[in-house]
Amino acid sequence: xxxxxxxxxxxxxxxxxxxxxxxxxxxxINNLQWYRQNSGRGLVHLILIRSNxxxxxxGRLRVTLDTSKKSSSLLIxxxxxxxxxxxxxxxxxxxQGAQKLVFGQGTRLTINP
Amino acid sequence: xxxxxxxxxxxxxxxxxxxxxxxxxxxxxxxxxxxRQDPGMGLRLIHYSVGAGITDQGEVPNGYNVSxxxxxxxxxxxxxxxxxxTSVYFCASSWGTGLNTEAFFGQGTRLTVV
Numbered sequence: 001x002x003x004x005x006x007x008x009x010x011x012x013x014x015x016x017x018x019x020x021x022x023x024x025x026x027x028x029i030n031n032l033q034w035y036r037q038n039s040g041r042g043l044v045h046l047i048l049i050r051s052n053x054x055x056x057x058x059g060r061l062r063v064t065l066d067t068s069k070k071s072s073s074l075l076i077x078x079x080x081x082x083x084x085x086x087x088x089x090x091x092x093x094x095x096q097g098a099q100k101l102v103f104g105q106g107t108r109l110t111i112n113p
Numbered sequence: 114x115x116x117x118x119x120x121x122x123x124x125x126x127x128x129x130x131x132x133x134x135x136x137x138x139x140x141x142x143x144x145x146x147x148x149r150q151d152p153g154m155g156l157r158l159i160h161y162s163v164g165a166g167i168t169d170q171g172e173v174p175n176g177y178n179v180s181x182x183x184x185x186x187x188x189x190x191x192x193x194x195x196x197x198x199t200s201v202y203f204c205a206s207s208w209g210t211g212l213n214t215e216a217f218f219g220q221g222t223r224l225t226v227v
């Protein structure tokens with residue numbers, strides 16, 4: 001079952017603009033993670049936000065988490081052509097002693113030069 | 114430091130054939146997992162392992178077997194390939210049981226079953 005629902009499915013913006021992607025989920029979580037996938041490559045971890053955190057920054061990335069609304073957003077500021085990729089949220093729950101990640105369907109981001 | 118290494122990168126199988134997708138990590142991670150990625154479906158968990166000798170089923174385990182004889186290796190076996198198993202397969206590893214840690218992914222194996 002898919003836990004994370006991402007919105008939008010595709011986003012195309014001009015270089016230098018900000019990109020915002022949203023993720024909604026259904027059940028309680030331990031943390032929420034964002035990953036990037038370049039075409040034909042594996043996923044690369046971007047940022048992890050724990051369930052007791054509301055906002056986190058890493059370079060040009062800003063992640064928010066609202067557990068009351070069961071939603072998260074990823075903001076990429078001052079976008080670059082190299083940011084073109086698919087972005088996935090993954091909700092994490094501890095089940096039977098191990099962290100289980102459930103991924104959303106992803107947002108395909110295109111940065112136009 | 115190679116991280117997570119998957120082989121092969123590409124594979125074409127005929128229906129009914131069996132094969133093993135290899136996954137190795139050199140980070141001494143306890144937790145390893147296999148996912149499949151299909152268009153519009155995100156990644157779905159097939160099997161996972163919290164340490165050598167311990168494996169368990171994920172969301173979509175049917176048609177796949179795994180074993181974990183060493184910390185480093187976590188092969189995925191397709192017993193009798195079916196066209197529905199055409200997908201991109203990713204192996205991932207995490208420190209400890211993975212809670213509040215990031216997952217490191219291999220580059221993927223693109224499998225086509227004809």
